[in-house]
Amino acid sequence: MGSSPTMNDVAREAGVALRTVSRYVNGATNIDSELAERIRVAINSLGYRRNLAAASIRPGWDSKVLGLIIGDLSNPYYTALTRAIEHEASERGYLLITASSEEDGTRHDKLVDRLAEQRVDGLIIVPPHRPARGWADVAGTLPPIVFLDRPVSGVQADSVLSDDIGGAREAVQALITSGSRSVAFVGDSLSIYTLEQRMLGYENALHDTGHMVRAELVCTDAHTEAQAREAVARLMADTDTDAIFGANNRATIGALWAFRDAGQRLPLIGFDDFDLAQLMQPEVSVVSQDVEQMGTLAASLLIDRLNGTGSAQRDYVLPTTLHLRGSEQRVN
Amino acid sequence: MGSSPTMNDVAREAGVALRTVSRYVNGATNIDSELAERIRVAINSLGYRRNLAAASIRPGWDSKVLGLIIGDLSNPYYTALTRAIEHEASERGYLLITASSEEDGTRHDKLVDRLAEQRVDGLIIVPPHRPARGWADVAGTLPPIVFLDRPVSGVQADSVLSDDIGGAREAVQALITSGSRSVAFVGDSLSIYTLEQRMLGYENALHDTGHMVRAELVCTDAHTEAQAREAVARLMADTDTDAIFGANNRATIGALWAFRDAGQRLPLIGFDDFDLAQLMQPEVSVVSQDVEQMGTLAASLLIDRLNGTGSAQRDYVLPTTLHLRGSEQRVN
DNA sequence: CTGAAAGCGCTTACAG
């Protein structure tokens, strides 16, 4: 390292008072031009850089750093969210610390603590589905929070969500409209808020169209792509499943694998778009979330609140969009 | 906000000296157990959290925050890199600030400045291919750096690279071995280090097998997937191209699109693996970089250096792996 | 417009 030059060093070098350097560095306009020049030269020759970390400990100054806790960067859904958040934050002068909880409650809590201790100005959080401790215990000690993807009750915070119920219902209805009668639900644990909601949408669609929810067509333990692949294989072999609703990305991709394994496909609609969906044969139909808007909105709500221009706290539920591309159709 | 409680508040509440609280918080073992208990109670009742930002301005203390500047989080290659870096950093107690330069030199320089002013302990940087200013101008004012994906000359820093030349050569040789004679190069600008290297590998492979480099088979202005798609379409229409080397992800996907548009495919090998490569028909052959190891190594080198356990500065060039999955074969 | 001084929340020799 070799300790870097301080504002004090610059003041000495330029032969002015510390305060004058501070004003110069902070962009004050009314500075004697000769002094300003001496300061400029001193800064350059010393290679001085202001220390924002030090500046931010002063009362009323904030760090202009936001924290983001997501599940896992390997999930393209979270990646897209992160990108939008980072973009909006950067646009508005904030840096972003990104951390992955890996859906582990304890790890998540540690990250929250660390970020709070780091004195980030605000937090955007995708809460883990099995929290290790209650939010109420720590809420008072945390900076402003916006929850993303999943809401948290009992905490003062905005939430930005998608219409999981509506999206799932629409997808399942589309499958039924295309002629399927035994639509299977393939997804992860219902203890995950979004999956629970999508299950509700699935049930709604069945009820609306006069169908029963049949337990043997419901798989809620496909945590990975590989498990979804197996689950779909089993559904195809053991039941009269005639269409698949992939309740998340991994489920959908798993189904595509199972189709390839079986050498035959079933009508399919997935929740969440993915990169090459349109390059598949047939193109994969999906319900897509407006991920970019979700991220932008979350960052923007948080920053508005930090600036005191936020409105009353509420949940924002963004609509989803059904993209019918072909894979929903029956095979004959 | 409402200013949060400080160590001073805790000391007063517990009826001990500030220093004792500091020692408690920093995990000193030898503290009178009765005092420790009083401090514990005071911390809980006040909802005190240590202020790491304040602590880190003291001499010899560092922030335990690293900065990462990449091109763009929408590129899965950078995402994978980021994930590995974040994982290693987290594993070793560091937080990670991630920022996107969007390949813009000026924006990149601003991020470097901001991160330096934020006093991150170290920086991992994918340098933009057209830097707006020279590294020499600022090198002295920056924390330790590890360059990733592309090297930078004239700066004291480690670099973590892939064997772009070797990987490209191997890919092109494989296409030739499969019977292709007019292998086209489709990629982005050669002012990007990795693309320049891959072009070298392409040329090497041609020379090694007694072929000439033919200008009409070389496309180096496919900056986007869409442009690559058009470029491949043109190659198929206007030249005798009988195989495509996709010099990056976007080029490869663009080629797949062009194949679908044309209703026929050419032998293809791409540089960089992608998520659904094996779900395509035929499965897409690629040269893959060991992205996870690159990220882990970069973070690990940086942290070792911060801890004073780093070795002499050098470039690390990681080998690539050719995955032949079928798409390299000729169509008949 | 500029200087000398106080203070942000914290850690660390220095005495006891």
Place this chain on the structure above:
DNA sequence: CTGAAAGCGCTTACAG
């Protein structure tokens, strides 16, 4: 083992 004091790099009333 613990207390009162100095100081990290910075900003900001307070005087001039």
